[in-house]
Amino acid sequence: ETGVTQTPRHLVMGMTNKKSLKCEQHLGHNAMYWYKQSAKKPLELMFVYSLEERVENNSVPSRFSPECPNSSHLFLHLHTLQPEDSALYLCASSQDVGKETQYFGPGTRLTVL
Amino acid sequence: GENVEQHPSTLSVQEGDSAVIKCTYSDSASNYFPWYKQELGKRPQLIIDIRSNVGEKKDQRIAVTLNKTAKHFSLHITETQPEDSAVYFCAASKLSKLTFGTGTRLQVTL
Numbered sequence: 001e002t003g004v005t006q007t008p009r010h011l012v013m014g015m016t017n018k019k020s021l022k023c024e025q026h027l028g029h030n031a032m033y034w035y036k037q038s039a040k041k042p043l044e045l046m047f048v049y050s051l052e053e054r055v056e057n058n059s060v061p062s063r064f065s066p067e068c069p070n071s072s073h074l075f076l077h078l079h080t081l082q083p084e085d086s087a088l089y090l091c092a093s094s095q096d097v098g099k100e101t102q103y104f105g106p107g108t109r110l111t112v113l
Numbered sequence: 114g115e116n117v118e119q120h121p122s123t124l125s126v127q128e129g130d131s132a133v134i135k136c137t138y139s140d141s142a143s144n145y146f147p148w149y150k151q152e153l154g155k156r157p158q159l160i161i162d163i164r165s166n167v168g169e170k171k172d173q174r175i176a177v178t179l180n181k182t183a184k185h186f187s188l189h190i191t192e193t194q195p196e197d198s199a200v201y202f203c204a205a206s207k208l209s210k211l212t213f214g215t216g217t218r219l220q221v222t223l
Contacts, residue, residue, distance in 0.1 A: 043213040104156040
């Protein structure tokens with residue numbers, strides 16, 4: 001349960017705010033992922049990082065900006081979001097990209113007013 | 114890209130009965146098919162997975178079957194218990210990318 005942690009767990013922000021989501025994995029994995037989970041929609045892959053390099057950007061708007069300073073930490077910087085961006089943002093990690101078993105964090109519940 | 118469809122969206126069974134959830138995928142190159150369980154307010158957790166070189170896999174009350182020709186795979190839960198109540202997601206993977214189904218809300222009633 002503590003292998004992948006995310007902070008904050010809940011975040012309420014206005015459309016003009018700038019905030020960041022943080023993910024940390026304690027599993028020694030090399031790959032990290034950001035997903036968006038909205039009500040009644042499948043989990044949507046946003047970004048994939050392997051050894052701190054972005055290997056996939058799934059047509060995500062530029063108001064979401066990821067950062068991976070090292071293989072244990074992943075950030076998602078948010079600015080000028082829209083109400084439709086309200087969702088649960090999940091971080092995951094896996095041993096390597098291509099080692100498909102992914103372990104999820106608890107998520108950040110984001111509400112954009 | 115990959116498209117994964119999952120049915121049913123909701124499923125209610127009585128305790129002790131079996132539950133079956135079905136998924137289809139579109140990309141024949143997908144080679145890994147995990148199933149995740151997500152309890153209310155909690156993170157998705159892997160419960161079982163299957164690779165494309167295997168047709169069936171079982172772990173206690175949970176089994177998964179894969180038909181590569183038809184491009185569909187199914188989750189079978191036998192002797193369901195109240196703690197099996199959750200949302201179940203199937204996924205299909207090629208290389209690093211997991212594409213998820215829309216989820217099935219399973220309710221096990223007493």
